[in-house]
Amino acid sequence: MASSVTSISQSAPSLSSNDSAVLQALFDAESKPSTGVKITPSLTTLPHISPSSLSHLQALELSAIQLLESTPTSSLTRETIETAISKLSSIITNEPKYASAYVNRAQALRMLIDFEKQQQQQQEERVDSSVVPQPSSETSTSTSTAQIFADLSQAITLLSHPAQTGISSLHARILANAYTHRAYLLYKAARSSSSPSSSSSSSTTTPPQADLPTHLQTLPAEKLEDMASWDFQAGGRYGNDVARQMGVQTNPYAKMCGAIVREAMRKDIEEWRGFV
Template sequence: MSAHDANLVDILMSSAIDGEYIRDQISGTYRSYTEADQQQSSDVSAAEKSEYRELENELLDSLKTRERQAIKLAESGKVAEAVDQLDKIIADCPHYASAYNNRAQANRLLERDSNDVLADLDLAIRYANPDNNDSVLGQAYTQKGIVYRALGDQDAAFNNFSMGARYGNEVAKMAAPKENPYAKLCGKMVSQAMKQLRNPA
């Protein structure tokens, strides 16, 4: 993390009840509690998780600027360089959901391992705040649907396209009905019935 971004994180965390814990979560240096500690903090973990996901505006603007630069690299055909840039963004702020989503897309373009792509998409979904990240969630679920369809997992593709549609992704809205296994089964049964009507035994 750069000195500038570190200062921004200090400002962000100065009023936190447990600032050091939250800062470590954002910087990626947090070490897991023991099982006993986790049990004791279970009643506040949801609130803490919400706090460290809400990045301070200036830091978020900086991340978005760097992310746009990475997207421009990908659009100009420099996809591997875009991945490198997104790697750095994620290293600086491991809970920035959008960077995982875009890195997954870039790695799909490079035809890299599907498991790595799915892992990034799972993290994008995990760290996205549903209150203001509908676009990221919609894209991440839709990308998962595309990956699972390519892998031949029709049920997983349908489930993820359905979630993408739920978060407003237009591609997912079109894809989900086509991947619906029940609709496909009904369509096949109707087709067979019509064939029998046309050609009775």
């Protein structure tokens, strides 16, 4: 009597495209997960802006940016930065739906905040009390920070709409810059506020939460980092390689998997030692 052998065929697991993308992101930090974002290099358009207006707006924007790019960092003055901000604000006033100007104004505002912090630090380090400190800028740090987040969020809102036929490389780059910039600010605040030195320090320097708008200052570091992770992932989807890697690094699911792996390795080591 011939024995019957039951053959078991292995079937590939049925995963949705989203599940596949999540698993790929968790275990391959260099991967480019399927995101549904279709970038069409041949397109040169932006939402809400006519092709005839785009080149004119870009020329005005370039003149503002060149004020900052053509000046060495060590030679930048408050007046130069504020002039660039004023030029970008004028563009926004005349064409409030031009997203790129918001992103670059946010960058210029951040430069202004960094400049003022550097000036303040230099003044605090001076021993000679006869030195008269420079007057502070009319734009306070808290106001500038709130404006930065408002500008980045407005740019994201203007460009985040369904695009059935794909988006241009310019469109994707502006979105990537906006998401990545906002993610960086959130992540920086989260890491600073969670560090032991920041919580125990009695220094009179500006606390890390002051680098955020008022409505975000009371959030715990874990929440801020989760928000940063989401923005990093969005920046990565639109083409920023650094944001893509940071999105994986700060992904809570990836962290959870990493913790599970570390715990399994710890138990393996303990069991191995038991046999020694």
